[in-house]
Amino acid sequence: MEAVARINEAVPSASVSGGDNREVAEQSGKIVVAVPFEAVAATIPPIQSALDGKLVISVVAALTWEGGRPHPVVVEAGSVAQLIQGLLPEARVTSAFHTLSAEILGQPSQTLDEDTIVCGDDREARHATMELARKIEGIRPISGGRLENSVYPEILVGLLAAVNRIHKVHAGVRFTGLKS
Numbered sequence: 501m502e503a504v505a506r507i508n509e510a511v512p513s514a515s516v517s518g519g520d521n522r523e524v525a526e527q528s529g530k531i532v533v534a535v536p537f538e539a540v541a542a543t544i545p546p547i548q549s550a551l552d553g554k555l556v557i558s559v560v561a562a563l564t565w566e567g568g569r570p571h572p573v574v575v576e577a578g579s580v581a582q583l584i585q586g587l588l589p590e591a592r593v594t595s596a597f598h599t600l601s602a603e604i605l606g607q608p609s610q611t612l613d614e615d616t617i618v619c620g621d622d623r624e625a626r627h628a629t630m631e632l633a634r635k636i637e638g639i640r641p642i643s644g645g646r647l648e649n650s651v652y653p654e655i656l657v658g659l660l661a662a663v664n665r666i667h668k669v670h671a672g673v674r675f676t677g678l679k680s
Contacts, residue, residue: 580650592620593621597616614638615674
């Protein structure tokens with residue numbers, strides 16, 4: 501409910517409600533998994549049935565944080581998105597938004613000028629995720645192909661965090677040479 505209050509304060513025109521994970525999963529058609537990597541295995545299985553057939557977007561990167569620094573974690577499934585797909589065999593899992601700053605996204609007045617790679621085995625789910633990304637002003641979604649390619653933007657999160665820490669900025673990613 502605290503998150504709902506913060507969102508309503510930041511975006512008064514938004515229609516926002518809250519609840520526990522199961523309630524939200526049951527009521528939503530599109531789900532964004534945005535938990536720390538170490539919480540994925542505990543968060544997903546209890547709501548599995550509520551996510552069957554739904555679009556599930558992973559923004560999770562296989563990183564742990566120690567002393568404010570990212571450390572990569574090897575995911576047996578290949579990527580976190582593939583791990584989530586394994587936990588949700590009936591869901592339509594995609595991955596996106598990894599390199600976007602949560603802090604910047606939480607400030608509607610901030611201007612964005614970044615790309616996000618969208619991966620997924622279900623072509624319709626990938627396109628639906630890209631359409632969702634297009635609704636965020638300043639974000640250009642780029643198809644990254646199959647879900648197995650999610651490992652690359654997930655890994656990029658650690659490097660981007662290091663660059664941002666070194667340069668004391670909120671840098672993003674922009675791919676050149678692509679037609680919109």
